[in-house]
Structure formats: structure tokens, C-alpha cells
Amino acid sequence: MKTAFTLILILLSIATFGQKKGNKDYLISYVDSTSGKELIGYKSLNGKIVIKAKYQNGSDTLHKMAIVQNSEFEFIGIDKNDLVILKPYIYDNGPDYVEEGLFRFVENDKLGFANLDGQKIIKAKYDFATPFSNGISEYAIGGEKIYENGKTKNEILKESGYEGLIDKHWTWGGNSTENGYLNQYGQEFETITELKNNKREAWTKDKKHYLLNKKGQIIKTYPK
Secondary structure (H helix, E strand, O other), X not given: OHHHHHHHHHHHHHHXXXXXXXXXXXXXXXXXXXXXXXXXXXXXXXXXXXXXXXXXXXXXXXXXXXXXXXXXXXXXEEOOOOOEEEEEOEEOOEEOOOEOOEEEEEEOOEEEEEOOOOOEEEEEEEOEEOOOEOOEEEEEEEEEEXXXXXXXXXXXXXXXXXXXXXXXXXXXXXXXXXXXEEOOOXXXXXXXXXXEOOEEEEEOOOOOEEEEEXXXXXXXXXXX
């Protein structure tokens, strides 16, 4: 788990550094082992400690947000005032991967999307949503995880407890009340076509017909 998390933090740090190159207004992580174990904190470039060392793990740099692991081993996003600004969605035992500039976060048991600055770009209203690919995410409202043995989480918990969920693959299913697609602007579509020549067609629930580019942006509105 720690190896996977470290890799994700490296990728997050590289992506953030690439966006902020030339900007000196950021913090860097430091390690303090005086307590008997290595803890992560953040200091300014001139060495002033801004956030004391109390985290189990953390991103190398803190521009507007760093992903850290607190004393309860929860993954959280903090700002330079050490305030929690979001909780990333957990995927593969670590914080969600950044895809096309966005990653999933959790709020009130719902999923939304945020950027590397910690800005919540799409509010948390979905029970499940896939990472963005070619500007599109597939979402569900309602439903639940269906594991590889065809059983739900509650069914597995009753039979074998949490150990029964370890390393189990799942897909989203069950009784969803709404399924669809969304772009990075939060615009929702009921159906879409496959990407062809970097374009695709899309229809909303009220039957509005659009043409989208490879980034999921609406580039044409068709007349009804």
C-alpha cells in the first residue's frame, strides 16, 4: 500500500510542479523522526516550519493543496493553512489517480471531481463516476458495488466480514435511478456515440442533440 501511495504522490508532485513552474510561493515537505517514527510536515523555501510534522505520508510540495495521510491513515487534501479542503476517492488502496487534470473526491458519500489546486470543479452528487477519458466520465446515481462473485457488499459482510472484501474486484450495478455521461464542465448527457475522428454526438435527457470534441466540449448544437 505504501509503495502504491508513494508512486501516486510522486505523480501528483510532478503534475503540480509542471503547472506551477517558476512560482516560488509554495511549501516543501520535511521529515521529523524525533517522536521515534518518521512524520511529514511542510516548510517554506527559506526553512521556516509552516505545518508541523504530524502526517504519516505526504506530497513532496504544497502549492495550493497537498495529499497527506493523517494519524488515522486517512487520505486528505490540505491547504497551506493546514485546513482540510477535500477527501480524495480511494482507488487501489490509495488516493485517486489524476486523469485529464481531474481526480475524484468524496463528500457526504457522493463523488465529485477536483483539480490539483483542490478546487471542486464538479460537485459531489454521484454515487459512482469513472475517471475522465477523452473528456467524458460515465456516472451513476443510485446503485451499489457488485463483486466478482455476484454479491453485494452487505451480503459479503454478513457472510465473512470485512476480510471477505479484501482484493475483491467489483463493478457498479444494482438499482441505479440514473445513468449517464458528463464532461468536465458538469454538463450531463443521457447517451453518447463512440469517438470518431476526434468527435462524438451526445443527447441530453430532454433530447437536445450536440456534437462534442475529444475533450468533451460542445462544439455544435443540432436543431430539433
